[in-house]
Amino acid sequence: MKNKFKQKLLVVGSVAFDSLKTPFGNVKKTLGGSATHFSLSASYFSSPSIIAVVGNDFKKENFNILKKRGTDISGVKIQNGKTFHWAGKYHFDLNTRDTLKTELGVFANFKPELNKQQQLSDFVFLGNIHPKLQLDVLNQIKKPKLIGLDTMNLWIETALPDLKKVLKKVNIFVINDSEARQLSKEHNIYKAAKKILAMLGSRWASSASAEDAHLQKTLIIKRGEYGLLLFNQNQIFHLPGIPLEDVIDPTGAGDTFAGGMFGYLAMKNSFRLNELKKACVYGSCLASFCVEQFGTKALHNLTKNQIENRAKQLHNLVKL
């Protein structure tokens, strides 16, 4: 399952150390970050390139994990200082968590600089970082075909005007349900979706031709263990969550979902809604593996069979 069409896929986001406490244990300073989860997941379909920064405390073995999956890390700068560190604690139901620490380290002064190859990226995913940095990356891309976006409560609270500027420039926006409510100031998820679709605007944001614009502007609302809802001008689509008995650590599930989804679309070089729906199936499968182990561990060595079996499980769940 790999990049038949060689579409260039770029992701910007955090490459981080995560310290995690869940009802099932805790780990300190394990490999994490939005771009890390995204690219490990996307690597099962495409060859993503990462734009990020790490400190000189980032270990070679962590780079090796990314390299082994065929990820291009030439855009990950190493700077004097500490790697971004995030610490979180999950509640008993695992659907809610508290952020205990966000130590920016070298991320505080990060200025993304894309090389010539990266400027020619076709598929671009703006992973969870400050919206100003997301805009900065987007402004350097010559002719993106499809642009995806993720964000989090922190930026809705502290950088809303910048976030609204980015929203106008993307095609696919991925957000979780509590953030969707926060951003729209609507409790009802369908009213929230309507408001957020309006924030995305109606103009197709990429260089792909108008006939290619089957996806229109698309919003995907993630609902944790309950699956996802996809909205665009034409329809609403629902995917349930895959039934899992051993959920250990939900960290990065959203980024992993986005990586599988975008990696699949880049492999197919497609803007069609039915391919996006399949992409959501693969994104959900990858995310379902992610949550079964701490950190990124579950994403290091999956097989095509494991992924396809999960996809079948999901199909069987909704087959009449």
Ligand code: AMP
């Ligand atoms: P998710 O569980 O999908 O929301 O993603 C969790 C990942 O996001 C963790 O691996 C963190 O390192 C990363 N993360 C948390 N807060 C931030 C932030 N403010 N900026 C960038 N990445 C973050």
